[in-house]
Amino acid sequence: MSQAPGELPVVNESQKRREEEALERRMAEIRHKLLVLSGKGGVGKSTVAANLAVSLSRAGKHVGLLDVDVHGPSIPGIMGLEGQSPALLGEEILPVGVNERLAVMSMGFLLASGRDAVIWRGPRKYGAIQQFLKDVFWGPLDYLVVDSPPGTGDEPLSVAQLVGGGAEAVVVTTPQRVAIADVRRCVAFCEAVSLPVRGIVENMSGLDCPHCGKRVDLFGSGGGRALAEEMGVPFLGAIPIDPAVVVSGDAGAIPSDPAGQTPAARAFDAVVGAILEGHGGQKE
Numbered sequence: 001m002s003q004a005p006g007e008l009p010v011v012n013e014s015q016k017r018r019e020e021e022a023l024e025r026r027m028a029e030i031r032h033k034l035l036v037l038s039g040k041g042g043v044g045k046s047t048v049a050a051n052l053a054v055s056l057s058r059a060g061k062h063v064g065l066l067d068v069d070v071h072g073p074s075i076p077g078i079m080g081l082e083g084q085s086p087a088l089l090g091e092e093i094l095p096v097g098v099n100e101r102l103a104v105m106s107m108g109f110l111l112a113s114g115r116d117a118v119i120w121r122g123p124r125k126y127g128a129i130q131q132f133l134k135d136v137f138w139g140p141l142d143y144l145v146v147d148s149p150p151g152t153g154d155e156p157l158s159v160a161q162l163v164g165g166g167a168e169a170v171v172v173t174t175p176q177r178v179a180i181a182d183v184r185r186c187v188a189f190c191e192a193v194s195l196p197v198r199g200i201v202e203n204m205s206g207l208d209c210p211h212c213g214k215r216v217d218l219f220g221s222g223g224g225r226a227l228a229e230e231m232g233v234p235f236l237g238a239i240p241i242d243p244a245v246v247v248s249g250d251a252g253a254i255p256s257d258p259a260g261q262t263p264a265a266r267a268f269d270a271v272v273g274a275i276l277e278g279h280g281g282q283k284e
């Protein structure tokens with residue numbers, strides 16, 4: 001990279017066009033792009049993005065996990081990659097490899113401190129996201145899973161515009177009725193930016209009691225499915241509240257569950273099954 005992310009280079013029109021073409025070429029190497037979105041923070045968007053990427057790689061796909069949440073990049077922590085600094089190859093940034101089928105790139109690897117991004121204003125942030133998408137060298141990928149900034153403001157808008165054609169949204173919600181307005185806004189946002197919705201994932205959907213094994217619906221249940229039906233978008237599945245998710249999220253231990261044995265990991269595999277089916281099945 002010739003300048004730090006967020007630093008706006010002085011560009012003329014032909015330079016700008018070249019940058020856009022470079023970004024298009026980069027994105028053309030990726031077969032499927034899934035933008036993980038949520039109407040608001042705290043619903044488990046980053047957790048879902050990370051687990052979908054792990055589960056897709058477990059299903060044999062070549063996957064990139066990209067965290068463009070400039071204000072609170074949480075993927076390095078969730079994936080146990082905090083403090084990593086990606087290698088540079090000329091102008092290109094090499095993502096951090098987790099295994100032979102999964103690589104990760106986060107704004108968090110490049111920001112010297114959490115305060116760096118907070119002071120960026122609109123165009124500077126757009127420039128940073130564009131440069132980031134353009135400069136990361138993934139090579140050919142089956143899936144790029146993007147942990148987008150939360151909400152439906154300028155930042156997710158920049159990401160949706162820059163990632164370009166062929167991307168699809170995975171909308172994460174929780175089961176409560178109060179989440180409905182957020183999901184509606186999120187689906188309307190996708191329509192406004194011509195981003196097809198691959199489906200809705202209901203997270204924190206019940207807890208299997210460790211003592212009696214019965215399901216306890218702490219936040220209610222079925223809200224995600226009902227919403228999906230109401231809005232005419234696919235329902236991809238429900239992820240239970242799983243203490244293993246909290247532990248692995250805090251300890252950055254997701255990759256240590258490669259076999260997918262926890263209730264949440266099994267639920268993520270089911271969601272990935274639904275995604276793959278929609279893309280022509282496992283053999284695509």
Ligand code: ADP
Pocket residue numbers: 038040041042043044045046047048074203204205239240241242243245246247249250264
């Ligand atoms: P967001 O990206 O929407 O802000 P996070 O993915 O950071 O949300 O999740 C918020 C918190 O909730 C984290 O501590 C995470 O470990 C926890 N969490 C998310 N999903 C689950 C789940 N299915 N079971 C248990 N804890 C979860």
